Amino acid sequence: MSATLEKGLNAFKEVIDTPIASYFSSCVHCGLCAEACLFYNETGDPKYTPIHKLEPLRRVWKQEYTLLGKLGKMLGLSKQVTDEELSEWEPLVYDSCTMCGRCSMVCPVGNDITYMIRKMREGMSASGHAPEDMKSATARAINIGSPMGIKWPAVQAQIKHVQAETDIEVPVDKVGADYLVLMSSMEIINFPEYLSALSRIFKQAGVSWTLAPDAFEATNSGIQIGASDLAREIVSRIVVAAERLKVKCVISPECGHAFTAIRWEGPNLMGKPFGFEVKHILEVLDELHAAGKLKTEGKDKRPLTYHDPCQITRRGGVVEQPRRLLGEVAEDFREMPDAGVMNWCCGGGGGVSANSRAEPLRLEVFKVKKRQIESTGVHTLITACANCRIVMEEGLEHYHMKVEVLGLTELLAEYLVEGE
Amino acid sequence: MNHLDLLTFARGSALNWALIIFVAGVVLRFFEIFGLSRKTDLARPRTDSPGSGWRTMFTRSIPPQGMLKREPVTYIAGYVFHLGLFLAIFFFAPHIEFFRSITGLTWPALPSALVDASVVAAIVALAVLLAHRLNNPVKRMLSGFGDYLAWTVTLLPLLTGYMAYHHLMLEYTLMLSLHIFSVELLLVLLPFTKLFHTFSVFVSRWYNGDFFGRKGVAS
Numbered sequence: 001m002s003a004t005l006e007k008g009l010n011a012f013k014e015v016i017d018t019p020i021a022s023y024f025s026s027c028v029h030c031g032l033c034a035e036a037c038l039f040y041n042e043t044g045d046p047k048y049t050p051i052h053k054l055e056p057l058r059r060v061w062k063q064e065y066t067l068l069g070k071l072g073k074m075l076g077l078s079k080q081v082t083d084e085e086l087s088e089w090e091p092l093v094y095d096s097c098t099m100c101g102r103c104s105m106v107c108p109v110g111n112d113i114t115y116m117i118r119k120m121r122e123g124m125s126a127s128g129h130a131p132e133d134m135k136s137a138t139a140r141a142i143n144i145g146s147p148m149g150i151k152w153p154a155v156q157a158q159i160k161h162v163q164a165e166t167d168i169e170v171p172v173d174k175v176g177a178d179y180l181v182l183m184s185s186m187e188i189i190n191f192p193e194y195l196s197a198l199s200r201i202f203k204q205a206g207v208s209w210t211l212a213p214d215a216f217e218a219t220n221s222g223i224q225i226g227a228s229d230l231a232r233e234i235v236s237r238i239v240v241a242a243e244r245l246k247v248k249c250v251i252s253p254e255c256g257h258a259f260t261a262i263r264w265e266g267p268n269l270m271g272k273p274f275g276f277e278v279k280h281i282l283e284v285l286d287e288l289h290a291a292g293k294l295k296t297e298g299k300d301k302r303p304l305t306y307h308d309p310c311q312i313t314r315r316g317g318v319v320e321q322p323r324r325l326l327g328e329v330a331e332d333f334r335e336m337p338d339a340g341v342m343n344w345c346c347g348g349g350g351g352v353s354a355n356s357r358a359e360p361l362r363l364e365v366f367k368v369k370k371r372q373i374e375s376t377g378v379h380t381l382i383t384a385c386a387n388c389r390i391v392m393e394e395g396l397e398h399y400h401m402k403v404e405v406l407g408l409t410e411l412l413a414e415y416l417v418e419g420e
Numbered sequence: 421m422n423h424l425d426l427l428t429f430a431r432g433s434a435l436n437w438a439l440i441i442f443v444a445g446v447v448l449r450f451f452e453i454f455g456l457s458r459k460t461d462l463a464r465p466r467t468d469s470p471g472s473g474w475r476t477m478f479t480r481s482i483p484p485q486g487m488l489k490r491e492p493v494t495y496i497a498g499y500v501f502h503l504g505l506f507l508a509i510f511f512f513a514p515h516i517e518f519f520r521s522i523t524g525l526t527w528p529a530l531p532s533a534l535v536d537a538s539v540v541a542a543i544v545a546l547a548v549l550l551a552h553r554l555n556n557p558v559k560r561m562l563s564g565f566g567d568y569l570a571w572t573v574t575l576l577p578l579l580t581g582y583m584a585y586h587h588l589m590l591e592y593t594l595m596l597s598l599h600i601f602s603v604e605l606l607l608v609l610l611p612f613t614k615l616f617h618t619f620s621v622f623v624s625r626w627y628n629g630d631f632f633g634r635k636g637v638a639s
């Protein structure tokens with residue numbers, strides 16, 4: 001399928017719906033959204049103003065869906081969207097937006113700018129104006145099954161490793177299990193601790209769960225690049241496996257955008273509500289904890305703080321769960337300024353971390369995270385997204401900060417009471 | 421045409437036309453918005469949070485955590501302007517009389533001195549906002565002809581109203597006519613400029629609140 005300007009413009013026309021029309025109609029050009037965006041805050045460059053990133057989409061809305069705009073177009077008064085313009089906008093729409101959702105919380109007229117960026121990417125990718133790295137990641141997700149090119153044997157190797165280490169059997173393809181566990185490529189490659197922590201916690205809690213060889217990957221590059229047809233194909237693998245294995249619930253791993261992809265976009269991509277539930281791992285752990293099935297002993301003495309992944313907290317509603325869980329195992333838990341639903345992004349969400357061209361900018365905007373961490377004075381940072389974790393580890397290294405980053409599931413497993 | 425004829429025209433056919441264009445424009449703009457489709461969200465909401473959209477229509481008027489400190493000028497001048505304009509439009513005795521004449525409804529007025537003060541405050545706030553728009557790099561970049569036009573047609577009724585009330589510059593009847601004309605200009609342009617946010621803000625805030633509400637995040 002070749003990408004053309006015409007396809008891009010058609011995609012723009014297609015994504016514009018009632019909410020988007022109301023958002024563009026309401027914008028008063030107050031500029032407050034810029035103040036919410038880490039890219040503007042850390043660089044001071046006005047071109048990073050969130051609503052400005054949508055300028056081509058706004059003009060298409062005006063020219064196609066308003067009477068005045070149509071008149072202007074007929075009289076040849078309006079500027080058409082061109083390929084050159086879209087190339088110019090590509091870094092604004094992809095490299096300098098992590099779809100963190102902060103601007104959408106701040107806009108006084110209620111514009112959900114993040115929603116519009118997500119939609120605008122559909123037209124950007126249809127017209128061929130998506131970053132090369134994201135194109136190839138999406139191609140790998142479609143052809144190989146994972147954006148980082150990981151195949152099931154790599155997971156099998158990890159399973160073997162976990163079984164040897166913990167002496168716990170990792171269930172695969174178990175029909176009738178309660179939970180289907182997904183992982184992200186990041187975890188498979190970089191954080192094998194996750195699977196081992198989960199196996200131990202689930203064994204102790206008596207949870208019936210399974211992995212699926214045809215649906216282990218939770219991430220969805222189709223959503224990040226803005227290609228709904230591909231996103232649907234990727235989500236459908238999970239839906240097929242969940243239905244085949246008759247699970248009650250699919251567990252989204254410690255990954256932010258995977259949660260958005262499956263929990264919130266999934267049913268809409270598939271065009272039908274799911275017959276199973278989708279929960280983030282922190283929600284499941286919190287439920288186990290509330291039911292008295294997750295018993296821990298002792299507390300971590302290190303002062304530590306928690307980084308809220310945008311898609312899990314602000315765009316996903318998992319806010320209190322990590323705090324309750326941390327309360328069980330952390331002796332000196334300190335909140336960062338702006339923690340919770342107004343937390344600042346790590347700088348690598350929305351596909352930015354997969355886009356090497358964006359790296360210098362990503363490291364620059366990490367300064368806000370640096371300040372947040374420094375103000376707590378801790379050297380241990382907990383989070384619940386493998387992507388945030390990698391991005392923050394790189395940022396910390398870049399700024400020579402001695403801070404260790406850990407996943408929350410892994411931290412809990414350290415204090416687990418086992419073998420009862 | 422003497423001043424009295426002018427006033428009669430301003431209050432008569434000019435007003436009628438302005439109102440017709442205003443109402444038709446608002447209806448048209450709502451058709452443009454609601455004529456587009458919106459897919460129902462098939463993802464199960466986290467909590468049933470009925471009314472999240474409705475609540476956000478009001479709660480969005482409050483600056484989110486940390487924002488007032490970041491942009492005090494926009495927020496404070498914004499509040500002062502909106503409040504001053506609102507009081508002047510709806511709580512000035514002659515205005516209430518006008519609304520009674522077309523709707524039959526009436527309500528208590530504020531003392532003229534208070535309305536006068538709120539008009540002055542609104543004018544000052546508008547001036548501050550314009551200066552800020554010209555100085556702040558983000559606002560300057562976002563602004564075009566439409567923004568300055570909207571600013572001007574919002575200022576004119578306040579200014580002419582103030583001058584008419586205080587019998588400044590021009591003869592009272594003439595100034596009053598100009599005041600009414602400026603309001604008519606505002607009415608005609610409102611649906612077709614960013615001033616339409618007067619109405620659409622309730623729609624956009626509703627969608628935002630509904631989105632966040634479904635996800636279990638109060639916005």
Ligand code: SF4
Binds near residue numbers: 031111
């Ligand atoms: S904050 Fe909202 S109204 Fe203000 S410029 Fe940004 S999108 Fe427009």
Ligand code: SF4
Binds near residue numbers: 100113
């Ligand atoms: S979603 Fe986040 S990164 Fe993107 S424009 Fe809004 S505030 Fe900036």
